[in-house]
Amino acid sequence: MAFDLSGQIALVTGGGRGIGAAIATRLAEHGAHVTIVNRTAEAAQAVADALCGRGLSAGTLPWPGSERAALKGLVDEAVGGKGRLDILVHNAGGCPWAGVEELTESQLADALDINLRAFIWLVQAAIPHMRRQEYGRLLVTSSVSARVAMGGGAHYSAAKAAVNAFTRGAAFEVARDGITVNGVEPGFIAKPGRGTLSTPEKQAEISRYVPMGRMGEADDIANAMLYLASREAKYVTGQTLIVDGGSTLPETGYAVENQWGLR
Template structure:
């Protein structure tokens, strides 16, 4: 019998920021493929609800309260997970975001927060996970990045800079770890809908935005979740140091005018 594609049976994963949205989709796809998944989430009740729902479907999901992204806290998270399950195979740093601010009004606290959460934590998670993955001869280090790493966004220069740093981290870490059976990749998410929250998902804003997305809609969390599932799989063993852009083609045209002219909007 041929092996089931993207089978993660026997694998153990950590997903930061896995309680809802993109993170919840990643958790669901990894667990659905057979992995035991630990959700490290700042909002505990949201993560616990997801874990209960998935456990009711027979999946192995455990959540831990987590609101610190410093080096020591991330190492404790990784080591405890590996101790609980006897191994660690997949780490997805999905937690992200930043307090929005123009460059003119940006202060040190906001810049430090954006860098610590999005970029620094990627280093510390990888550093903690490498020994466990090396012992297995298999590892997947994944990061949720953003198309903002490539394109300007008002009020988010510090976020864009952090995500651009994430992309550079992915390439460098992939190079260093290639001979250890550990791949390092990411997904650059575009406009992903957040039903019930977020100003972009409000009906009037969403309709306006979707005019400029070539496929005609905002993305769903699952669009990112399935991309992460592939990158976490054995089948993606020859891909490392890359990011998959999941944006419905939004970054293809030079301007929104090109989209309007193409479809006569």
């Protein structure tokens, strides 16, 4: 089987729904035992139960918050249960949207805590375990917002750009330890059943400006993560893979409309 993860132990944050649930599912389908962490424990348990019901291996741990000691405890608990940790995926993220002039200290702290600080502390906690076994995959869900602008999300873009920079720096430091550090940058991904991106009208509106003509699906991100988590990606490190249907290719939406004659 391509991308065989049999016997490997994975920890996925933000794994209770959407992209995170798809990542956890894909890793489990390829043989990994997956520990799912989510701020809503019930959502994580539902994903784990569904996987176990299919004969796959999964469990859950509660999200402890973004503080350094708590996240070290989370990693240590995941390792303690199985004796090792091969794959860490920090997918948990979010943004309290606000324009630059209205941005509060609390909103900035929230964006930095979950997107950046949590990733840094999780990586720090995981490295000693992975170094000891001379193998590891440290992964993060970043965003194309790290390189393009979106109104009301300048602080989110800043956090994700910092995530990308940290990915490169961390990858350099552990490159000779058998550990790779990589990320995936999703573009517009449909979120069935929640948020403005779940409505057919909004999806159709956005899809007009995507060169591939559609929004992405959670599985599109999960498949990219599967590759980066695999042994086949052994010579890839310090990279973030853009998965956006070509959205960041044209200079403006006008270019898309002109190319395909959209009106």
